[in-house]
Amino acid sequence: MNLQVKENISLREFTTFRTGGPAKYFAEAKTAQEMHTLREFARKKQIPFVILGMGSNILFLDEGYPGLIIHNKMSRMQIQNDRVTAEGGVNLTKMILIASQHNLGGLSGLVNIPGTVGGAVYGNAGVPDIYIGDVLTHAVILPAHADKPVIVGPEYFQFGYRESKIKKNKDIVLSATLKMRSEPSIKIRAEVGQYIRERTAKQPIGNTCGSFFKNPAQFPSAGWLIEQAGCKGMEEGGAIVSPKHANFIINTGNATAKDILTLTLKIHQKVKDKFNINMEPEVQILPLSPF
């Protein structure tokens, strides 16, 4: 194999939480073929693998990851009429901004979500106004149990709130085609600016994965529950519940993954005690979630 598979690579710099131990193996995939080859590498060694986008929705534990991390560097993008096709490793914000230069909008609400197109499809990233699943016309995936890529439509993914079928079956998103809205770039730029201002007003900055827990149905939001349970400002080692947005856990600089996990387990328990509800993490905890 020509691909370079490195060993014992610290995952700290690859997630927005800036925590995590080493990956046993780590490699970059720039093409669909490389993605397939790397998946085979993991299968032959009988180790688990995970696709890594921008790491903005993953908490790697301090013990590290005992398998192969495939860093998605597939970054080509194509525009045809009102459709944008982006490979899984394309930066979502960059894609939205490039599309806007071609007078294609409709996804401004997703601007500044610090992830890749593949990561966005995996978790049906979005804001209350718009989710990526709403505009996906089709995707090319490498199915978990096939060697050749296949094209699938939106129904395949069974999109829900922060949910898709591929969260369970380990398919890999190679590319996604999105139906954009034709409108003047000046209008899109204004909309993008407005969404950025709203985000800046509501969300803290720092080493975080954004909202840690999913919003449970029948309650205003996970942030509201956490705040009502008295958790705002709670700390554990270098991790803190943001005083600005209670569902944001911040690594203030030297938090370990254990600090973050301990803090989130405490929050989970406090919300359970007060509201008798089991909040579900939105963030993927790897290699094994205790929730």
Ligand SMILES: Cc1cc2nc3c(=O)[nH]c(=O)nc-3n(C[C@H](O)[C@H](O)[C@H](O)COP(=O)(O)OP(=O)(O)OC[C@H]3O[C@@H](n4cnc5c(N)ncnc54)[C@H](O)[C@@H]3O)c2cc1C
């Ligand atoms: C400040 C901040 C704000 C945020 N705001 C929002 C928001 O408004 N809305 C929202 O939905 N999310 C938000 N997020 C969470 C996060 O950015 C999204 O979930 C994003 O889509 C994750 O993309 P990623 O590339 O970073 O995925 P990663 O964190 O790298 O991976 C997440 C999961 O997706 C899987 N995955 C990644 N790429 C692929 C692929 N090509 N094929 C198959 N599986 C793949 C990974 O294996 C992993 O299980 C926010 C995060 C931060 C830090």
